[in-house]
Amino acid sequence: MKLFFICMLASGILLSCNNKVKKANDTATQTENSTSMQQAASIHLDASMVDNKKDFICGMPTSAGISDTSHYKGKVYGFCSPECKADFVKEPEKYLAEIK
Template sequence: MKTFILTILLSVSAFSCAQETPKVKHVSKMKPATDLKNVKVVNAEDPICKMKTADYLKDTADYKGKKYGFCSDHCKAEFKKNPEKYAQNAK
């Protein structure tokens, strides 16, 4: 009986960890290299961490003729690793 309960608890724990979304470290003191206030991007939220880019646009990247906005250099770097994956989900 104890083994059965332990197995269920471990299964639930493992399943909940598998569903967790990756955490992205944001550096609040980052400053954009250029003024991005009037830059038009195709996404309203960062495709990596889902932060609103309209409020926190720090960097951009071009992919297939479209400009994507990011809240941090880290998110831009993640996008560049697999842009096709993230461009499909960009909102």
């Protein structure tokens, strides 16, 4: 189950990269279409899918956008960037202790 979810996330990240490239090409000619694509692309990583309201590392609200997630002790934490996630993964207990 966990593995499946990680695979889903990985494919979601790959898809969002593809969308970004496509969006850049479309922006000049189809502004309306690229806006709706952006909304659709943000659905797969949503603040409602994670257990933290804020990025532990930089303090950014997860509702403002998540680009990576980490699974720890049965919970899912969202981060604004792979860098923030990497910091959390190094010392998860330290960051979890800070928010309690």
